[in-house]
Every structure is written in C-alpha cells, then in structure tokens.
Amino acid sequence: MNTLVEKLKSTVRDTAATDIRAAFAADPARFSRYSLTLGDFLFDYSKCAVNEAVLAGLEALAKEAGVEAKRDAMFSGAVINITEERAVLHTALRNRANTPVLVAGRDVMPDVNAVLDAMGAFSDDIRSGRLTGATGRKITDVVNIGIGGSDLGPVMATLALAPYHDGPRLHFVSNIDGAHIADTLKLVEAETTLFIVASKTFTTIETMTNAETARKFVVGALGEAAVGHHFCAVSTALDKVAAFGIDEARVFGFWDWVGGRYSIWSAIGLPLMIAIGKEDFADFLAGGHAIDTHFREAPVRENIPMLLGLLGFYHRNVLGYPSRAILPYDQRLSRFPAYLQQLDMESNGKSVTMDSKPVEGQTGPVVWGEPGTNGQHAFYQLIHQGTTIIPAEFMIAANGHEKELRHQHELLISNCLAQSEALMKGRTLTEAKAQLLSKGMDPAKADRIAPHRVFPGNRPSVTMVYDSLTPFALGRLIALYEHRVFVEGALFDINSFDQWGVELGKELATGLLPVVEGKESAAGHDSSTAGLVAALLKAAR
Numbered sequence: 001m002n003t004l005v006e007k008l009k010s011t012v013r014d015t016a017a018t019d020i021r022a023a024f025a026a027d028p029a030r031f032s033r034y035s036l037t038l039g040d041f042l043f044d045y046s047k048c049a050v051n052e053a054v055l056a057g058l059e060a061l062a063k064e065a066g067v068e069a070k071r072d073a074m075f076s077g078a079v080i081n082i083t084e085e086r087a088v089l090h091t092a093l094r095n096r097a098n099t100p101v102l103v104a105g106r107d108v109m110p111d112v113n114a115v116l117d118a119m120g121a122f123s124d125d126i127r128s129g130r131l132t133g134a135t136g137r138k139i140t141d142v143v144n145i146g147i148g149g150s151d152l153g154p155v156m157a158t159l160a161l162a163p164y165h166d167g168p169r170l171h172f173v174s175n176i177d178g179a180h181i182a183d184t185l186k187l188v189e190a191e192t193t194l195f196i197v198a199s200k201t202f203t204t205i206e207t208m209t210n211a212e213t214a215r216k217f218v219v220g221a222l223g224e225a226a227v228g229h230h231f232c233a234v235s236t237a238l239d240k241v242a243a244f245g246i247d248e249a250r251v252f253g254f255w256d257w258v259g260g261r262y263s264i265w266s267a268i269g270l271p272l273m274i275a276i277g278k279e280d281f282a283d284f285l286a287g288g289h290a291i292d293t294h295f296r297e298a299p300v301r302e303n304i305p306m307l308l309g310l311l312g313f314y315h316r317n318v319l320g321y322p323s324r325a326i327l328p329y330d331q332r333l334s335r336f337p338a339y340l341q342q343l344d345m346e347s348n349g350k351s352v353t354m355d356s357k358p359v360e361g362q363t364g365p366v367v368w369g370e371p372g373t374n375g376q377h378a379f380y381q382l383i384h385q386g387t388t389i390i391p392a393e394f395m396i397a398a399n400g401h402e403k404e405l406r407h408q409h410e411l412l413i414s415n416c417l418a419q420s421e422a423l424m425k426g427r428t429l430t431e432a433k434a435q436l437l438s439k440g441m442d443p444a445k446a447d448r449i450a451p452h453r454v455f456p457g458n459r460p461s462v463t464m465v466y467d468s469l470t471p472f473a474l475g476r477l478i479a480l481y482e483h484r485v486f487v488e489g490a491l492f493d494i495n496s497f498d499q500w501g502v503e504l505g506k507e508l509a510t511g512l513l514p515v516v517e518g519k520e521s522a523a524g525h526d527s528s529t530a531g532l533v534a535a536l537l538k539a540a541r
C-alpha cells in the first residue's frame, strides 16, 4: 500500500496533476471525462487534481486494499466489525428487492419487513388520529429523545424533507443539558404529545435521563396510567425497554448488525416516517437501495461511492489535506454536515489496523461544513486564500421546492457554481493588478494591494447535482456517503464500524459525577480537573 501511495505521489509530481486549471485549458472534454451520472444524479469530480495516471494509481490502490472484496463481504453478512463481532448490514434495511440477506445462515428480511410494517401501521394510526393520547385527544407533537445515531439522522432527514412533512410536529431532544428538554417541553402539551425514546442500547445516560424527565412531565400532567399512551420506544435492547414500562406493542426493534450512525433506515427512522408517511419513507429507502445496487455492480471507474472514497483517500494520504468541507447549497440540508461528522469521523477516526497494528499514514479527515450561501459570508475566505487546502464537496438541486421563488434558486445555483469555479481558477497577480489598474488605481498602490487580491486557484472540489431534494434523493445521498466512508475505511485498513473512542470520556464522566455532586473528594484526579470541580462547586447555587 505504502509503495503505491509513494508511487502516486511521484505520479502527481510528474504529471503536474495539481495544476487543475491547466488541465481544463488543455482538455475541453475534461468535464465529460471526469463526471458520472446515475439517474438524475450527477457527480462531477473534474475539478479535482486527477488525470488518467492518477486514476490508474487510485484503481491500483483499491485493488491492493481489496476494496471490492471487502464490499462484497459486507453485503454478504460477514462479521466485518471484528471488535464487536458483528455483521454490518444496514443495507438490508433498505433492500427493496427483498432478496434474502443472511446473518449466521438466517434470512433477516422477514424480520426487517415485519418491523417496517409495524412502524407503518403505528405511524398511520398516529397521523390519522386513530391512536390518541390518554384523554382521547389527537397527537399533534412528537418528541424524539435520543442522541448520536438515534438523533442526528432523524433530525437531519426531517428538516431535509420538510416539504413532505404532513404529520404531527416533530421535536428532538438529545443533550443532557436540561435546557434542551425544558425548552422543548414548553412547546408541547402532555395530552397531545407522543415521546419516542430512541436508543440502540437503551443505556445511554443522556437519553435515559431525558426520558425520565419526560415521563415525570406526562405523569405530572396526566397521571401514571397515561404513560402507556404517550411513550413508545426504539431499541435493540428489548428487555431494557420493558423495564422502563413501555408496552411491548409500542416497541420497535432493530438488530446489532445496524450501527447507530447507520440506523436512520431502521426503526430509528420512526419519527421521520411519522412526519412524512410510510409511502415517502419507502421512497427514501428506495433511494438508499439504488446506491447499494450501483455500488455493488458498477466497475470502479464508473462507481460513484468508490470514486468519492478514492478521492477522499487521495486528498488525505497522497496530497495531505487534513479536512474536507461539506457545502450543501440546500438550506434543508443544513444538518447534513453534522450528520456526516458522526458518520465519517466516528467511523474512520481510528489509529489501529484490522490486524491491531498502528496505522501508517492518515485516516479520516476532519469533516465540517455549513450550507451555502451562508458559509460564503463566513469561512470561505480561508478556503479561497488560506494556507490550508480544503477539498470542498458542493451539492445542489436543479429545482427548489419553491416554484414561485425560482429567481432565488437561480441565484443559489449561480453562487454554488461560481464558488467551485473560483476555487479552481483563482486569480493571478497579473490579473489582480490589471483589474486594479482598470479601476484607475495608481500603479504603486496597485502593486501593494494586488498580492492581497490573488487567489491561488487549483483548489479541488466535487459537485453533486440532483433534480430536487425528494425522499428518494435524500436516501441516495446518505447511502452514497455511507459507502464513501466504507471505501475510505477499507483503504485505511481500519474497522469503520466500532467506536471505542467515545468510551473513555463516558467512563470518566460516570466517575466524576459523585465528585461534582459533592459526595466524593476530587483526590486522584489531576490538579486541573480538581481545580475546575472546586471552582464549579464554589459557584454552584
């Protein structure tokens, strides 16, 4: 692998691959050469530092890392999450072809379909008012209590699909900060609210604590007997749910082969289904399935998730770029960067190989972003002129949902395209100076100012275009990123499906609680931690 990476570095130098501007000037067919379509989805990677030699090098890397074989192992239900000894089969949840998917020799599709049917029936009942609160009033508000993978997906997708939202209002509580649930409870009435307690493990302290607070809210307003009418749960730990007192008929299960950050397709998607209805939810699943089929079948050079993953690896390990920006020109995708932070950084923020050795080279980059055009007025300065090169990933719909505001959508499109063009083209010193002189500036001043107005250019980006942000398009986009993360993890030779890095902080927080409560001394903690505890206790009222 290392030899191939080194070879690719020389290829980049020898072929001047990073001079993207020159590559465009030399090849009028560059866009058609380095873009792909899948239905109404267009993936343009021509503004990256690639050429035939680089792509051949990346293909060789994929071969050496056995990416295709690893992909096939995932889809076939192999235990690829080796530290937790689990298969990785979120793809089964959106397997609309309904072909058998075997886990330890048993087809899981009947169970998947049974839960989907149960979710559909429950969601229909809530949306139609057949299922009411304890006093017979219709449910008008649903509060999802969950965190991480049990929150970010539903939050992101519900916002993304706002034009399809015709069910009850949705609210999301995740943070242990009492402000989150307190502010949310002010917006709802106990009589007309359904709480979904969403937790894969049903042990997560934030979720369990917020659920208890919600329970008190319901009991305080309507009495203990009302709890059954106002709560339901989503979990893999059915025994623990029973202990919380939620009726079995209101528990929607999923399985240990669904990772938290890959669980939007499972019963964790229940709030989304209640918002948009089961038919639109099925379209969302179908979008994910379309990408699965493409990922499994298309050869590497025509495979969008494969190329996106290879480009990610290339940017990180060959060109040395430490982060990537996710820039949706789609206001309703405003939580997509946050969603991808968990998907990508929790999956690929690792330092140990599948053979339990330290990784050589770099693993996952820092992932961040904001919707355009807001970002343009904030951090794009650094992307254009800073000393760090940040590959940008733009996404834009051909059509907004607001037909009457087409003019605004045209402005949005022109801004999106202008940014990637500016990043690639840049502005030379000569151009900058000529522009100032043409405005009548005196030459000495122009000499002084022009360097500040230079844009280096050759800054890479990909652009993804889709017809409009439908449930299908959203499902496709999420699955595309899931598989890109898979491809990068396969190239890094790490386990993308565990998350031990979140454990230490949790353990220490548990140990610190009695200290913060003033029940135990801070002895044994470092002086900073002890000093901070003392200051907070002193100020506590």
Ligand SMILES: O=P(O)(O)OC[C@H]1O[C@H](O)[C@H](O)[C@@H](O)[C@@H]1O
Pocket: 147, 148, 149, 150, 198, 199, 200, 201, 202, 203, 204, 207, 260, 261, 346, 499, 502
């Ligand atoms: O769904 P839960 O079991 O409550 O877990 C919620 C989240 O917490 C954990 O700390 C993990 O880092 C996440 O991957 C997970 O999504």
